[in-house]
Amino acid sequence: MPLSNSVTQFLDKQQLEYQLTAPLDAPIWHDQQLRNNGAARATLLEDSNEKVLAIYPADSLLDLSAVNRLLGREMQAIAPAILDTLYEKHHLSSVPALPGLAGMRTVIEQSLYQRDPLFLDAGSREQMLDLSQISFKTLAKDAISGEISIPISKIEQPTQASDQDIILASVRQFTELRVKERLEETLELPPLPETAQRIIKLRVDPNADISDLANIVETDPNLAAQVVSWAASPYYSAPGKIKSIHDAIVRVLGFDMVLNLALGLALGRNLAMPKDGPFGVTPYWRQSVYMAAAMEGLVTAIPRENRPSFGMAYLSGLLFNFGYLVMSEVFPPYFHKLCRMMEANPHVDHTLAEKHLLGLTRDHIASWLMDLWNMPEEIVFALRYQNEPNCQGEHASYAKLLFVARRLLSQRGLQCGPKLDIPASVFEDLGLDPIKAETTIDNILECSVELENIANHMVPAA
Structure with missing residues (x-):
């Protein structure tokens, strides 16, 4: 221009x-x-x-x-x-x-x-x-x-403190501002939902089968309806009508994907959507649906010998912004101020505003909570380090994939961050061809009508 x-x-x-x-x-x-x-x-x-x-x-x-x-x-x-x-x-x-x-x-x-x-x-x-x-x-x-x-x-200056020390230091800061005295009192969060608890146990059960998963999902009517609507979406081009959870697992989504989808939905519904929020930002479930699809596609674009787990990548995409929901419940007196700060700074990532105002980020608090809930280590690491492209460790590929997916979607107009470059080193670490990554995201966005429909079904009824 x-x-x-x-x-x-x-x-x-x-x-x-x-x-x-x-x-x-x-x-x-x-x-x-x-x-x-x-x-x-x-x-x-x-x-x-x-x-x-x-x-x-x-x-x-x-x-x-x-x-x-x-x-x-x-x-x-x-x-x-x-x-x-x-x-x-x-x-x-x-x-x-x-x-x-x-x-x-x-x-x-x-x-x-x-x-x-x-x-x-x-x-x-x-x-x-x-x-x-x-x-x-x-x-x-x-x-x-x-x-x-x-x-x-x-x-952005790195700190040598552990995540727990960062969270406790932040809570002490709020104590001085007459918020809460102890961390346990500050985190007035609902317990891990029973459905999520059952799914987590199922994950580590070597004898678990399709019937076990279907039984868990079917006991939660709202969750069952969302899984069926997901499977029935034109995005997956399933032949015929999806009549049951068992049908969704066997014919369309597969055991691993339904397990992770159900877990992500159960956790997301456990916290209320904040009534306040930075204007112009893509709504929570819409971001989650696009990120899950992007993670699924990017894993496919990585050579088979370097690919991380599809299931873990998909679940991390679905939960990547879970910390946003946690922030609104943990720090309600400051969430309004945080939203206004983010609106005034669309050129920087939300983590900078959060560090400045709260002393910690949504990634810190979400990862800490996931660890308390005994979620898989891959998810704990991915959520914690998703905005640190130089992170290292056994599960670093999940965090780096989140970083790439979010930036590529932001560059194409999905309002979940500023439009910034992706360091070449991140693609190299993942063994991911940048051109293939770009093409993958473009192909996903061609299915935006189907993805929007899936996201609309995720929004809880008023």
Whole structure:
């Protein structure tokens, strides 16, 4: 997308000299390009009185609380639907990081004044603005400046503490904020569902057969209906009508897949869907269905000698965002604040906002809970390290597959994270051809109608 006329007119009116970076020879995602160059990006905020432009480094997290302290207001990010209307009207792909644009009050991260030359998001996916500090300060003469962001590198710094120590430290922090005193009291979670307990026992029973699994699923009418509707979906092209759980297992899905599907659904239904949530993010079950399908497809794309277990990969995809549900129940006083922080920072992964506000991530808490529930080690590891592409260990392939699947889906518009590159080393570690991976995801998205129908059946009735 070329530079918008509204942007060039604004710059020309200011009589400022500027340059545009040359389009890159190789395609690169816009969020990634801005981050790699330490460019300035912008988030459009609002309250009931006005809209405010917040400008900060793309390699940083916008601290919404700091902005509100600076302004003495309660601002939050503008809804994506409104932004889309603005983009269409002004031929933009993002919010230009230009102080005073459209006459809006502007708040700027003060460290940007130390970057020279300074690259800015121009509202175009193809190019950035190259502006001198003199020109930027001229534009920002009426802006408010302060420490309104935190460098991503600072949040991502590794810790030597164990996951349990991280969780306990986070709870102690909340204790000081008058939340709860002990971890056991803080985790007011329902016990592991009876259906899930029976399925977990069945997993380790060498004599288990199709009838045993069918009997467990059939005792839960809602779960049985969901499994049958999954098997009956055109996505699996099953011949004839699916009449029973036994039929779904034998003719369509297979023992291993039904076992993992039933377990994932039982766990997902155990926690209530949060009434609040970051706007613009793909709903929980829709994400889960697409991720499960993506994991299934990516495993197939790996050479047979390197493939991890289909069942474990599928289940990890179905449960990859389980920590989101846990977060909403464990930290209800802070979940609202976390949602607003995520809305203001669509360019970074949710883990950064969670680390900044809570001291731990949904991956920490979900993995810890899965371990308490005696879930398979592969799932515990996959959920914990799914956002750490350099992780090592016996089960690292599951975590890395989740990383690849989520980024590929995000790059194609499924709102479960920013559009960022996938390091070549991750594909190499998995023995996965990047071209085959891309093709696999494209093929899955061609079945979006069928997948959407499956996801709709997963949503609990109101």
